[in-house]
Amino acid sequence: MTQKPDWTAPAGEPWVSRSEQVVYENPWITVREHQATAPTGRPALYGVVSFKNLALAVLPLHEDGTVTLVGQHRFPLRDYVWEIPEGGGPMGEDPLAGAQRELREETGLVAAEWRQVLRFQLSNSITDERGLGFVATGLTEGEAAPDETEVLQVARVPFREALGLAVRGEITDALTVAMLLRAYHMAQEGELSAALSNAMLRPAGHP
Template identity: 65%
Template sequence: MSQKPGWLKTHGAPWERGEAKVVYDNPWIRVTEHQARAPTGQPALYGLVGFKNLALAVLPVHDDGSIVLVGQSRFPAQDYSWELPEGGGPLDADPLEGAKRELREEAGLAAAHWQVILQTQLSNSVTDERAIGYLATSLTPLEPDPDETELLALERVPFREALEAAMAGHLKDMLTVAMLLRGYHMAREGALPAALARAMLG
């Protein structure tokens, strides 16, 4: 990882958390209402959605530069979404094992080589959800084993085609978009094996 630029520094005071009250709790999230103080010194009421799992995403790239996307109906936006294999893993568990599980269950794939390519915060104004993204290569097929609530479709598409679909707004899952852009950046900047980069860039 490159050295942090000098301009990436903290300015001003942080948010202060005061009295907190849990207003909703289930096995996946906890919503807490905080009496808080803003960096400006002003009092504020802050609702925080706390996640009990780490978000995990996998960019599975075949030797020919194609990738696997998963299609499924999503509840919050009430739409159909094409995404990379994604899921969640317990905060106290090895995220790589969770990523391997998601790739196997959703895409029916195993990978010989794994690399962390993205660590990010998702919607950090109202949630504490964090995500880790992996590049998975040297893929071999397995039998998919989706969760009992998942009705999944699979498509193997050229990496560049998926990237262009994301840039056109057809792929809207933010973790998928970020992972595709990261993969593109790595291929362009020489951070991937040359043959794989050429295959991905088409």
């Protein structure tokens, strides 16, 4: 019998950087220009945005099956987006501590239980940004303390409603979409408590 190839294994030659130079830097990112060799052997010019923080995303799941979302204006696309609490943590910091800080600062919420449930790369064709996603449960309310540049709107909505907005493309933030889908999978596969899963999966508008 012919053995099937392992589709999870790398194939072909990797990219090679022959030289690089920093063309821009600020406290959050470094932009490097590479003279590179492509997997085909052809020379290529490649620009890479390197991030100085680890991306952190937190999905706050309440016992009644609702989630807390944050609305804010985002600069790059000049749009208003609804997303889960997100931010960046310094590379040398414990990611959980950073996630706890972001949740508290943006929403005032403090969670008794934390689970890291997702690892991700963002726009990996031009950036090296990586991140982690956490589910936060056992939530209690406190005082929010947003960054001095942030004007945040906080809303608590049924999980199924938020999930529907995500799959219809009305919530467009990639981390929020990924974390909502991950939580849906967890609820379906028994990775959360039965009571929480039932509350999350209850159709929006049903008691």
